Amino acid sequence: MSPLPTTSAAGPRSDPVAAPVGRVRVTPRQVVTDTLVLTRRNLLRNVRLPQLLLFSTVQPVMFLLLFNFVFGGAIGQAIPGDYAYIQWLMPGLVIQVATFGAGQTAIGLTEDLSKGVIDRFRSLPMARAAVLTGRTLADLFRNAAVLTIMLAVGFLIGFRYETNLLGFLAGVALALAFGYALSWVMATIGMLVRNPEAAQSAVFLPVFPLVFASSVFLPTQTMPDWLRVFADNQPITVIANALRGLMLGDAALLAGQDTAGQVLESLAWIVGITLLFGGLATRAYRRAVS
Amino acid sequence: MPPPSPAATPAPAEGSVTRPAVVRVRDLVRTFGEVRALDGVSLDVQPGIVYGLLGPNGAGKTTLIRVLATLLRPQSGSAEVAGVDVLADPTTARTRIGLAGQFAAVDEYLTGRENVAMVGRLYGLSPAEARRRTQDVLERIHLTDAADRQVGTYSGGMRRRLDLAASLVGRPQVMFLDEPTTGIDPRSRMDLWELIEDLVEAGTTVLLTTQYLEEADRLAQRIAVIDQGRIVSEGTADELKDALGGAVLEVAVGEDDRAAATEVLERVGGDPVTRDPARGRLRIPARDGSQTLLAAVRALDDAGVRTSDIALHRPSLDDVFLAVTGKPVEPTPAANAEVDVEDPDATASRAARRGRRPSRRSRG
Ligand SMILES: Nc1ncnc2c1ncn2[C@@H]1O[C@H](COP(=O)(O)OP(=O)(O)OP(=O)(O)O)[C@@H](O)[C@H]1O
Ligand SMILES: [Mg+2]
Numbered sequence: 186m187s188p189l190p191t192t193s194a195a196g197p198r199s200d201p202v203a204a205p206v207g208r209v210r211v212t213p214r215q216v217v218t219d220t221l222v223l224t225r226r227n228l229l230r231n232v233r234l235p236q237l238l239l240f241s242t243v244q245p246v247m248f249l250l251l252f253n254f255v256f257g258g259a260i261g262q263a264i265p266g267d268y269a270y271i272q273w274l275m276p277g278l279v280i281q282v283a284t285f286g287a288g289q290t291a292i293g294l295t296e297d298l299s300k301g302v303i304d305r306f307r308s309l310p311m312a313r314a315a316v317l318t319g320r321t322l323a324d325l326f327r328n329a330a331v332l333t334i335m336l337a338v339g340f341l342i343g344f345r346y347e348t349n350l351l352g353f354l355a356g357v358a359l360a361l362a363f364g365y366a367l368s369w370v371m372a373t374i375g376m377l378v379r380n381p382e383a384a385q386s387a388v389f390l391p392v393f394p395l396v397f398a399s400s401v402f403l404p405t406q407t408m409p410d411w412l413r414v415f416a417d418n419q420p421i422t423v424i425a426n427a428l429r430g431l432m433l434g435d436a437a438l439l440a441g442q443d444t445a446g447q448v449l450e451s452l453a454w455i456v457g458i459t460l461l462f463g464g465l466a467t468r469a470y471r472r473a474v475s
Numbered sequence: 476m477p478p479p480s481p482a483a484t485p486a487p488a489e490g491s492v493t494r495p496a497v498v499r500v501r502d503l504v505r506t507f508g509e510v511r512a513l514d515g516v517s518l519d520v521q522p523g524i525v526y527g528l529l530g531p532n533g534a535g536k537t538t539l540i541r542v543l544a545t546l547l548r549p550q551s552g553s554a555e556v557a558g559v560d561v562l563a564d565p566t567t568a569r570t571r572i573g574l575a576g577q578f579a580a581v582d583e584y585l586t587g588r589e590n591v592a593m594v595g596r597l598y599g600l601s602p603a604e605a606r607r608r609t610q611d612v613l614e615r616i617h618l619t620d621a622a623d624r625q626v627g628t629y630s631g632g633m634r635r636r637l638d639l640a641a642s643l644v645g646r647p648q649v650m651f652l653d654e655p656t657t658g659i660d661p662r663s664r665m666d667l668w669e670l671i672e673d674l675v676e677a678g679t680t681v682l683l684t685t686q687y688l689e690e691a692d693r694l695a696q697r698i699a700v701i702d703q704g705r706i707v708s709e710g711t712a713d714e715l716k717d718a719l720g721g722a723v724l725e726v727a728v729g730e731d732d733r734a735a736a737t738e739v740l741e742r743v744g745g746d747p748v749t750r751d752p753a754r755g756r757l758r759i760p761a762r763d764g765s766q767t768l769l770a771a772v773r774a775l776d777d778a779g780v781r782t783s784d785i786a787l788h789r790p791s792l793d794d795v796f797l798a799v800t801g802k803p804v805e806p807t808p809a810a811n812a813e814v815d816v817e818d819p820d821a822t823a824s825r826a827a828r829r830g831r832r833p834s835r836r837s838r839g
Pocket of ligand 2: 536537538577652
């Protein structure tokens with residue numbers, strides 16, 4: 186057993202010699218370090234409990250198979266151009282997976298909150314922001330893993346991008362960026378409801394209408410006018426369009442739309458949502474914990 | 476003077492003790508809506524000791540710990556830990572404290588080693604230093620064998636030890652432990668007690684809350700009894716016991732005579748009667764020792780109350796607790812069940828005691 190003199194010199198942030206009287210401040214570098222430490226921690230959970238990842242992959246894969254084989258024949262008629270339904274569906278599902286995956290942010294945060302883990306973190310001289318940034322970053326990686334599996338299944342059942350690899354990858358990146366932005370929305374929701382069970386249902390409230398009242402599964406032309414106005418202008422449709430442009434080319438878009446325009450509009454949504462909800466989540470976090 | 480002075484005033488003046496307090500709390504008030512969780516708490520903790528905060532459910536123990544651990548801001552008052560004002564400069568304060576909350580906040584899917592190392596990194600240690608100190612800490616809490624297993628496979632006692640030890644990696648000057656041994660088996664409790672004693676020997680100051688009198692008696696050099704957000708008594712275990720007047724009268728009566736006996740004893744003793752939750756005996760401070768005993772025997776006899784046993788005892792911390800809070804310390808779940816079975820009116824009489832408390836306090 187080692188003596189461990191508890192009052193003697195300690196680490197960089199607690200060393201009485203290095204920081205004799207002055208205030209200890211959290212530096213930007215610590216924000217990065219602590220974010221990475223917590224990202225790793227959050228990701229390890231998925232590695233150690235592979236069922237988690239498995240089940241979050243099963244659902245999108247099921248969506249993919251069901252929509253393609255059950256509805257594909259009928260829906261295929263309504264698809265603009267000569268696209269096979271799988272071609273149209275895949276970019277939409279990519280954005281759907283990223284959207285659903287973001288819900289995990291709320292669930293993970295509320296679990297930490299209810300288990301007292303966040304109390305432990307806040308009693309440490311770490312960067313406060315890292316609790317949220319470490320969580321959202323981990324969920325970004327997690328989303329990427331789920332998406333990879335789903336895309337692999339997509340390729341197996343016949344999906345092929347029609348532009349080039351770069352366009353395809355840019356599309357995936359755009360979807361992940363949108364998922365990241367949504368993670369901040371979900372973090373805000375999580376900090377407002379605080380309880381993991383409530384978070385489970387609360388996250389689907391915004392997600393379901395946004396995903397279904399969009400061009401993810403179907404073109405919007407057949408919707409009633411009032412719904413169509415909403416569907417055409419909400420971010421998920423914009424991003425689904427951008428993804429189709431990037432993966433399939435301008436031909437997959439409606440008349441008057443082009444890929445560059447849709448991508449720019451998507452980026453505006455992503456940046457706007459991240460900034461707005463980054464701020465709101467941080468505020469809600471401060472409130473939830475004191 | 477009524478029992479243990481309702482010491483809302485801070486512990487002994489700094490002049491009488493040579494070392495400055497490592498935790499200084501003054502007039503902390505924290506309310507949650509109508510509830511005054513902290514209602515003007517002041518205390519001083521000298522370095523190098525275990526300081527026990529003893530109180531029933533809802534007394535405000537966790538709230539006080541949360542304020543000191545920079546998790547919660549009070550509405551008013553001040554708090555200083557290791558020379559740092561926790562309200563003005565929480566980040567610096569965090570470098571000097573460690574916290575183990577009421578529920579073990581360890582990650583089940585990480586190994587014990589990963590848990591401790593992560594906390595080390597969050598204290599700002601380099602990866603190598605965190606690794607090195609993690610090994611030290613694991614050795615110290617005798618967890619090296621299980622160190623590379625996921626915490627999900629640990630027993631409750633092991634988790635508690637790990638939770639407590641995780642903060643040690645940052646070598647805090649003050650450790651806050653919120654009910655460190657609640658809900659673990661007696662054997663693990665002993666292990667934790669030893670660990671806490673080791674800690675203090677190595678120079679850490681420990682502020683712990685507990686509902687177990689035995690724990691406060693065994694570990695704490697000083698004890699504050701907290702109830703309804705106020706410190707109602709403060710001192711060493713002996714001081715608290717002495718303040719009761721040196722002795723406690725304990726009377727065993729049959730179910731039928733209980734009400735009459737209670738009435739008689741309160742008239743004779745001048746304090747509310749409390750009931751030993753485990754055995755159902757009536758207890759009351761005996762301020763005048765054997766004189767109180769004699770008076771009680773006579774009065775009980777006059778009232779026609781039959782006693783099966785009557786005796787004087789040196790007070791236990793239990794008695795202190797009962798006297799200052801008017802209710803027994805939270806019994807263990809097992810003891811609780813026992814009381815309910817043999818004593819269906821326990822709840823009612825506890826409620827009755829509660830009702831009397833305000834008048835007691837105003838006398839003090
Ligand atoms: N976040 C909160 N919101 C509302 N009320 C609260 C909150 N935290 C504590 N309280 C109330 O403040 C009082 C003191 O609570 P606290 O948790 O400090 O008690 P405690 O002594 O730790 O009790 P226990 O032994 O049950 O842990 C209680 O009445 C509690 O209901
Ligand atoms: Mg508590």
